[in-house]
Amino acid sequence: MAFRSTIVTRQDLPDALFDLLQIAFPNDTYDQRAFWPDDSVHALVYEAGQLVAHAGYVTRTLYLPGREITSAYVEYVAAEPRLRGYGSAVMRALQAEIEGRGFLLSALGTGSSGFYERLGWRLWRGPTAYRAADGNVVPTPNEKPMVLDLGANVNLDDPIECDWRPVGDIW
Numbered sequence: 501m502a503f504r505s506t507i508v509t510r511q512d513l514p515d516a517l518f519d520l521l522q523i524a525f526p527n528d529t530y531d532q533r534a535f536w537p538d539d540s541v542h543a544l545v546y547e548a549g550q551l552v553a554h555a556g557y558v559t560r561t562l563y564l565p566g567r568e569i570t571s572a573y574v575e576y577v578a579a580e581p582r583l584r585g586y587g588s589a590v591m592r593a594l595q596a597e598i599e600g601r602g603f604l605l606s607a608l609g610t611g612s613s614g615f616y617e618r619l620g621w622r623l624w625r626g627p628t629a630y631r632a633a634d635g636n637v638v639p640t641p642n643e644k645p646m647v648l649d650l651g652a653n654v655n656l657d658d659p660i661e662c663d664w665r666p667v668g669d670i671w
């Protein structure tokens with residue numbers, strides 16, 4: 501595969517990305533342009549000048565027993581459906597960027613855990629919850645994020661919490 505990968509921030513996202521996300525997530529109800537904060541970071545893969553894969557992250561605080569971790573929370577991993585291999589390629593590019601920026605933990609929510617396990621991710625096993633705007637902690641028993649441990653040395657059986665957010669899934 502001869503491909504080129506690049507890292508960009510929100511303001512440099514090409515329009516072609518939003519076409520790719522529409523194809524990859526046809527039932528998504530969120531505004532995929534409004535979702536990304538200015539400081540989001542994105543890996544893009546191009547093949548013969550065409551955008552063929554994307555993965556992005558936003559910075560999110562995750563709460564573990566006795567500590568808070570600033571995580572790189574990965575969103576909207578998408579690859580051109582007629583091709584193979586670019587999903588892994590774009591994740592490797594984003595993971596390298598996340599590690600290079602010094603994050604100790606990356607996380608994501610997915611129904612496709614097998615794809616990420618091959619890339620080193622592990623499914624959380626402990627209880628999950630979110631912190632509501634009023635401070636209440638609301639259990640999310642059906643939600644198990646995946647994590648990529650880059651030095652945080654987390655225990656997958658611990659409780660983990662995130663903050664509620666106005667756009668995007670909770671996890």
Ligand SMILES: CC(C)(COP(=O)(O)OP(=O)(O)OC[C@H]1O[C@@H](n2cnc3c(N)ncnc32)[C@H](O)[C@@H]1OP(=O)(O)O)[C@@H](O)C(=O)NCCC(=O)NCCS
Nearest residue numbers: 524577578579583584585586587588589610611612614615
């Ligand atoms: C998931 C997605 C990014 C994978 O991209 P891709 O380019 O097909 O992935 P790759 O070819 O690099 O796959 C690597 C391996 O993971 C496997 N794989 C791909 N998708 C998988 C999935 N959903 N579950 C389990 N394994 C998967 C592939 O079979 C491949 O295995 P192989 O090397 O033995 O053939 C792509 O299918 C996509 O955009 N899907 C729609 C959006 C989505 O579901 N995003 C991820 C969830 S948030």
